Amino acid sequence: MPRGKAAKISACLSIRWLTVFPAAVLLIALAGIAGASADVVAPPRVAVSETGTLRVVIDGTEPGTGTVRVNLYASAGSFLRVEDAQAKVEVGEDGTPEVTFESLSAGRYAVVAYHDLNGNAELDRGFLGVPLEPLGFSNDALPVLSAPAFADAAFMNSDGDDEIRIILRYLGGGRPAGS
The missing domain is CATH 2.60.40 (Immunoglobulin-like)
Structure with missing residues (x-):
């Protein structure tokens, strides 16, 4: 394989990895939250009347x-x-x-x-x-x-x-x- 083509493939894989890596970390973090205790509840919405x-x-x-x-x-x-x-x-x-x-x-x-x-x-x-x-x-x-x-x-x-x-x-x- 010519050297220029290998450099392009390597650069393309690096860019894909930078794009996929944060998404993978986010998915892993969300999976950890989903498996967390059921005691975690979003705060209630309070209607503010002006x-x-x-x-x-x-x-x-x-x-x-x-x-x-x-x-x-x-x-x-x-x-x-x-x-x-x-x-x-x-x-x-x-x-x-x-x-x-x-x-x-x-x-x-x-x-x-x-x-x-x-x-x-x-x-x-x-x-x-x-x-x-x-x-x-x-x-x-x-x-x-x-x-x-x-x-x-x-x-x-x-x-x-x-x-x-x-x-x-x-x-x-x-x-x-x-x-």
């Missing part, structure tokens, strides 16, 4: 009077029926109360707030159910003959720190309360 906060700033209150009640809704099915979260805050002399909802998952929410002027923990209503106390919805959704739909008041909350503002209004006159 949450954030929502700060709600209320405009249009009368300073130093009553309590603002804030209701948070997470779906159209619960909207204005069953609150997913509630908060209340006394109106201070600055007249701009705020509440913070913590540990909220990212998603669509709607917020309704009202100024409970007489402290009875209810939104007082007059003739035909028209609210007598200042009321506001997220997205500044305004009622027209009935309460706005969830879709009108809904906003996206991230898994970070978000803030929305709600303007309270006397619905009979449409003017912001406190003005």
Whole structure:
């Protein structure tokens, strides 16, 4: 055999050996692991849920009077029926109360707030159910003959720190309360 051809065969075998050797070592190692004790278990997967906060700033209150009640809704099915979260805050002399909802998952929410002027923990209503106390919805959704739909008041909350503002209004006159 000519010397050049033998060198090519030798080089080819060396390259094949370098390619096959790591694969063989890996197979041997895997065979050893497969024969190991059954006590070796992969760690369980843990679902990580990202949450954030929502700060709600209320405009249009009368300073130093009553309590603002804030209701948070997470779906159209619960909207204005069953609150997913509630908060209340006394109106201070600055007249701009705020509440913070913590540990909220990212998603669509709607917020309704009202100024409970007489402290009875209810939104007082007059003739035909028209609210007598200042009321506001997220997205500044305004009622027209009935309460706005969830879709009108809904906003996206991230898994970070978000803030929305709600303007309270006397619905009979449409003017912001406190003005």
